[in-house]
Amino acid sequence: xxxxxxxxxxxxLEMKEIVKTFPGVKALKGVSLKLQKGEALGLVGxxxxxxxxxxKTLGGVHLPESGEIRVGGQCVSLTTPSVSQxxxxxxxxxxxxLAPNLTASENLFLGxxxxxxxxxxHSREEDLTRELFHRLGMDIxxxxxxRDLTVAEQQTVEIARALAADAQIIVMDEPTAALSKQExxxxxxxxxxxxxxxxxxxxxxxxxxxxxxxxxxITVLRDGESVGESATADVSKNQLIEWMVGRPxxxxxxxxxxxRGPVCLKVEGLSRGRAVQDVSFELREGEVLGLAGLVGSGxxxxxxxxxxADPADSGSIxxxxxxxxxxxxxxxxxxxxxxxxxxxxxxxxILIHSSVENFGLPNLKExxxxxxxxxxxxxxxxxxYVNSLKIRLSNPSRKVGELSGGNQQKVVxxxxxxxxxxIFIFDEPTRGIDVxxxxxxxxxxxxxxKGGKSVLLISSELPEVIGMSDRIIVMKEGRIQGxxxxxQRASQExxxxxxxxxxxxxx
Amino acid sequence: xxxxxxxxxxxxxxxxxxxIGLCVLFSVLTLNRQxxxxxxxxxxxxxxVLDQFPADRAVLVVGAENTSSAxxxxxxYASVVSANRENVRLVVGGPRDLRDALxxxxxxxxxxxxxxxxxxxSKWLVLEQIEQNYPAFDSFKxxxxxxxxxxxxxxxxxLLAIVERIVVIAIIAIGMTMVIITAGIDLSxxxxxxxxxxxxxxxxxxxxxxxxxGWAVVLGFFAGTISCGLIGMFAGGLVSRFKVAAFIVTLGIxxxxxxxxxMTTGGFSIDQVPDSFVWLAQGRLWGIPNTVILLAVVxxxxxxxxxxxxxxxxxxxxxxxxxxxxLTGVPVGTVIVLVYTVSGLAAGLGGCLQASLxxxxxxxxxxxxxxxxxxxxxxxxxxxxxxxxxxxxxxxxAFIIAxxxxxxxxxxxxxxxxxxxxxxxIVLAVxxxxxxxxxxxxxxxxxx
Numbered sequence: 027x028x029x030x031x032x033x034x035x036x037x038x039l040e041m042k043e044i045v046k047t048f049p050g051v052k053a054l055k056g057v058s059l060k061l062q063k064g065e066a067l068g069l070v071g072x073x074x075x076x077x078x079x080x081x082k083t084l085g086g087v088h089l090p091e092s093g094e095i096r097v098g099g100q101c102v103s104l105t106t107p108s109v110s111q112x113x114x115x116x117x118x119x120x121x122x123x124l125a126p127n128l129t130a131s132e133n134l135f136l137g138x139x140x141x142x143x144x145x146x147x148h149s150r151e152e153d154l155t156r157e158l159f160h161r162l163g164m165d166i167x168x169x170x171x172x173r174d175l176t177v178a179e180q181q182t183v184e185i186a187r188a189l190a191a192d193a194q195i196i197v198m199d200e201p202t203a204a205l206s207k208q209e210x211x212x213x214x215x216x217x218x219x220x221x222x223x224x225x226x227x228x229x230x231x232x233x234x235x236x237x238x239x240x241x242x243x244i245t246v247l248r249d250g251e252s253v254g255e256s257a258t259a260d261v262s263k264n265q266l267i268e269w270m271v272g273r274p275x276x277x278x279x280x281x282x283x284x285x286r287g288p289v290c291l292k293v294e295g296l297s298r299g300r301a302v303q304d305v306s307f308e309l310r311e312g313e314v315l316g317l318a319g320l321v322g323s324g325x326x327x328x329x330x331x332x333x334x335a336d337p338a339d340s341g342s343i344x345x346x347x348x349x350x351x352x353x354x355x356x357x358x359x360x361x362x363x364x365x366x367x368x369x370x371x372x373x374x375x376i377l378i379h380s381s382v383e384n385f386g387l388p389n390l391k392e393x394x395x396x397x398x399x400x401x402x403x404x405x406x407x408x409x410x411y412v413n414s415l416k417i418r419l420s421n422p423s424r425k426v427g428e429l430s431g432g433n434q435q436k437v438v439x440x441x442x443x444x445x446x447x448x449i450f451i452f453d454e455p456t457r458g459i460d461v462x463x464x465x466x467x468x469x470x471x472x473x474x475x476k477g478g479k480s481v482l483l484i485s486s487e488l489p490e491v492i493g494m495s496d497r498i499i500v501m502k503e504g505r506i507q508g509x510x511x512x513x514q515r516a517s518q519e520x521x522x523x524x525x526x527x528x529x530x531x532x533x
Numbered sequence: 534x535x536x537x538x539x540x541x542x543x544x545x546x547x548x549x550x551x552x553i554g555l556c557v558l559f560s561v562l563t564l565n566r567q568x569x570x571x572x573x574x575x576x577x578x579x580x581x582v583l584d585q586f587p588a589d590r591a592v593l594v595v596g597a598e599n600t601s602s603a604x605x606x607x608x609x610y611a612s613v614v615s616a617n618r619e620n621v622r623l624v625v626g627g628p629r630d631l632r633d634a635l636x637x638x639x640x641x642x643x644x645x646x647x648x649x650x651x652x653x654x655s656k657w658l659v660l661e662q663i664e665q666n667y668p669a670f671d672s673f674k675x676x677x678x679x680x681x682x683x684x685x686x687x688x689x690x691x692l693l694a695i696v697e698r699i700v701v702i703a704i705i706a707i708g709m710t711m712v713i714i715t716a717g718i719d720l721s722x723x724x725x726x727x728x729x730x731x732x733x734x735x736x737x738x739x740x741x742x743x744x745x746x747g748w749a750v751v752l753g754f755f756a757g758t759i760s761c762g763l764i765g766m767f768a769g770g771l772v773s774r775f776k777v778a779a780f781i782v783t784l785g786i787x788x789x790x791x792x793x794x795x796m797t798t799g800g801f802s803i804d805q806v807p808d809s810f811v812w813l814a815q816g817r818l819w820g821i822p823n824t825v826i827l828l829a830v831v832x833x834x835x836x837x838x839x840x841x842x843x844x845x846x847x848x849x850x851x852x853x854x855x856x857x858x859x860l861t862g863v864p865v866g867t868v869i870v871l872v873y874t875v876s877g878l879a880a881g882l883g884g885c886l887q888a889s890l891x892x893x894x895x896x897x898x899x900x901x902x903x904x905x906x907x908x909x910x911x912x913x914x915x916x917x918x919x920x921x922x923x924x925x926x927x928x929x930x931a932f933i934i935a936x937x938x939x940x941x942x943x944x945x946x947x948x949x950x951x952x953x954x955x956x957x958x959i960v961l962a963v964x965x966x967x968x969x970x971x972x973x974x975x976x977x978x979x980x981x
Contacts (some may be wrong), residue, residue, distance in 0.1 A: 335860055359862040373860055376853035378920050387850055388862045391845040398841045441861070 035101040036141075038063050038226050039084075039115075046079055053079040054090065055250040061195065066217060066227040068258070069242030070234065072270055075247040077230050081197050084228075085117040097195075116188030117197040122180050124175035131155035133172055134187045151277040158186040162216050166497035177321075177453065178255040185216065189225075196220065197228040202236060203458055206321040206486065207522070214240050232460060234263050241379055242457070245269055265451035271462045280494030282472040286496065287311030289347075290480055291363075291449055293332065295453035296341030303504040305341070309449065314471060314481045317496030317514060318488065319525050324504040325484045326368055331450045332482075333365040334358040359388060362448035366438050366455060368484070370431070376437050377427030380437035381419060382408045384426050385441045392444070411440035416466060432463025439470060450474060451482045456490065468494060488518045547965070548914055548929045555933065559655020559940035560684040567683040571605075574678035578609045578649040581676045583616055590644035590673075595624045595631055595654050601690075603650030609649060628657045632909060633658075639669050647674040685943050693822055697814070697890060699935035700824040701726065702902065703928060705883040706909045707835045708765075708876030710927045713910050714839075715852040715872050716919025717772060717779035722880040722906055724762065724790035726899035729757035729884025731794045734803035734810075734894035742805040750809050758881035769870035778875075787903070794896035802895030814889035824886070828928070836924040848872060852919030908955075909934055912962040933958070 065442040082088045104110045155168035164182045175258040188212040202210045202471040227266035246254040246269040254269035291309040367373040415436045456464045495513040508524040510516045596606025612621040655677045712719045736753035771782045839845040850858040888894040913930025915922025
């Protein structure tokens with residue numbers, strides 16, 4: 027048998043021709059992948075390509091109809107999550123599985139507590155936890171409650187938990203979605219260490235830069251099939267995107283040419299506690315103003331103050347020259363300000379209700395005849411947006427929670443467009459959204475400003491802020507650190523320097 | 534692309550089927566020989582009188598007072614007289630009245646052609662003993678309508694009993710459904726029934742007691758209902774303004790309201806009420822029982838409100854995700870105050886009905902009713918986690934509970950076993966609902 031050196035080793039994990047169908051949908055149509063010891067495999071693909079389903083079959087959540095899973099060369103049947111764990115597979119889902127009111131070490135040993143004479147040995151657990159955190163290079167108090175930890179720290183707890191369970195294969199689903207740049211770097215360093223220890227990683231991410239940085243090989247899924255596989259060194263970013271979307275990719279950020287109008291929103295000395303301190307800026311009609319900064323720099327908090335979601339301690343807001351006081355979101359919406367929250371699932375949408383109900387919620391007065399809601403008008407209006415925003419859904423009465431991230435974002439956008447808002451605050455508009463849908467969101471932002479609307483764009487992805495904004499203001503620790511007037515010519519370093527408040531590069 | 538009517542889901546079909554199934558089951562189990570009644574029986578008796586009874590002798594039409602046989606007797610008498618048959622006598626009362634009528638006939642030395650009767654009156658001993666006791670009469674006939682096979686369960690009187698049994702719970706369940714859809718709970722409704730009833734009865738007592746006018750009764754019921762609405766509004770205010778758990782707030786109010794009810798009457802019950810007091814729950818309008826009309830009207834209004842108005846949609850939105858609703862411009866606080874106010878008003882109205890049904894108001898009445906109300910809502914498919922549920926589902930849930938209780942009564946099942954069965958049904962209903970949401974029982978058992 028002619029085999030290369032790499033192939034001759036037994037892979038720690040091999041998935042062959044995995045098929046999984048849900049009522050009406052064939053989610054996986056025969057996906058195969060291989061994972062070697064100490065290797066990081068990048069798994070990429072658009073939303074709905076089948077990545078989540080694939081890792082859920084690995085995690086024992088879904089049982090595939092056909093296909094074979096081999097762990098260490100041995101054919102296994104992963105019927106439940108605990109069987110999967112006992113085979114040395116640990117899955118870190120995008121939504122962490124941590125009990126917020128338990129401490130880090132309690133979470134780490136949840137279900138496999140260290141006991142002495144039948145009682146939990148807390149001090150031993152804490153020592154072991156400290157050791158694991160040390161191994162991961164993180165300094166976290168084992169007694170800290172998980173709800174008080176940052177996202178990056180919670181992630182470390184998840185990884186430590188996988189190590190405590192002696193996992194040989196760790197799957198990470200979108201691990202960096204909510205991390206800042208340094209935290210991402212830290213995570214990638216941890217993954218390098220794990221690889222060196224012989225642990226294999228499956229790394230799922232929309233951020234191709236990270237995948238290129240960490241993965242040894244990359245497998246691409248599209249529509250439930252593995253459409254491409256390559257060593258990272260042998261493949262270009264454009265090739266990957268082409269595999270993912272099934273067609274060659276145009277430029278990443280669509281160009282636009284819009285003349286900026288007069289100032290429509292002016293903010294002066296806006297403050298709330300330590301999160302937002304003395305923030306002032308202006309927003310013009312037809313302008314995209316980028317709001318950059320690290321996670322925790324006060325960007326989201328500023329947006330919430332503008333929208334009236336939280337009360338401000340001090341400061342004033344002028345809308346088209348007139349001073350307004352924003353008491354609550356209701357008043358803001360009435361004045362034409364809308365917020366597309368960073369967390370669509372918790373704050374933007376009612377997931378158990380249909381997309382048309384979510385769309386109609388702020389617009390019910392408009393659809394009202396006498397005192398009754400005219401559901402025909404409501405559905406017709408929504409269908410208009412389904413066409414114009416290219417929302418892909420089979421049925422407007424389906425739960426919005428079943429839609430992909432991109433389509434959910436479009437439903438949120440549709441409800442505010444119908445409300446005829448003038449100022450759109452986008453907080454992380456493309457988080458968790460795949461490449462193709464991202465581009466569509468960018469096009470929609472361009473259409474908005476072309477129509478004379480104003481956009482405040484908050485994003486953790488520097489290329490996105492730079493590529494989409496006319497001007498950028500950068501926040502650090504609740505204050506505005508600086509402003510970049512010509513965003514098109516800004517460099518990532520320039521923005522990052524402001525965000526960090528220090529020189530990153532020797533000039 | 535089409536819009537499926539999402540407000541009538543699989544779950545409710547399931548509930549309707551379950552209700553129909555229960556009705557069929559109890560109908561089969563209570564199938565019984567019934568003495569004839571109704572229009573067909575009246576026609577049959579009228580025909581017998583006109584065709585078979587010789588016109589030269591007297592005919593007695595007999596009914597037992599305050600039963601369906603009295604109505605039948607009156608109707609037969611009327612149609613026989615209008616057919617110009619003479620010498621017909623109507624006897625509505627007790628066995629003694631029949632004996633008096635027969636004695637009178639003997640005294641007049643008139644002959645007896647026959648007696649037509651039915652229902653309870655046909656079982657009187659007097660009828661069997663006429664031949665021995667009244668040898669003067671010869672060749673007379675006693676005719677009753679032909680018997681038929683019909684379930685006890687489906688008798689009009691039994692169906693009305695079911696409605697009367699459930700009307701209070703069903704009406705309060707409207708408010709409770711709204712509260713539970715906002716992901717809240719209202720434990721105070723049972724106590725508010727008692728409070729509303731004693732407030733209403735106290736007003737009536739002070740305005741003349743048994744001699745009080747109809748307006749006094751209206752005023753009393755109004756006072757009781759509005760007081761409970763205000764208490765509900767207070768509870769809603771606490772829940773929305775101070776973000777206190779609804780369970781705790783309404784638990785406190787449950788005890789406070791019960792205490793107030795006892796304080797209002799000094800611990801006694803009030804039964805000095807005028808006849809008009811019972812009209813609300815026992816009267817009829819155009820021949821239809823008021824309770825049935827009331828249920829139909831309030832449930833229709835509640836359904837339209839929930840599915841076709843702005844605030845109805847807001848209620849679902851608040852329960853589905855309160856923060857997302859707030860950030861979409863829904864007045865969350867107002868919505869919460871609204872649902873608890875409606876719940877209070879519904880409990881107040883329920884209290885008036887309960888007092889009217891039993892013709893008295895007692896501070897210890899309607900104990901534990903809040904649990905029956907919650908059971909009706911949950912059996913009707915409303916999720917305790919909020920955001921989903923339907924008014925008609927709740928109505929069906931209430932009827933399922935009532936039909937099970939009534940059916941077990943008819944079958945002579947002991948009350949302890951009834952309590953056990955009802956509890957088991959509630960648990961089963963919730964399990965079925967969970968299985969439906971999760972897509973099958975196997976998933977549910979796997980804990981997936």
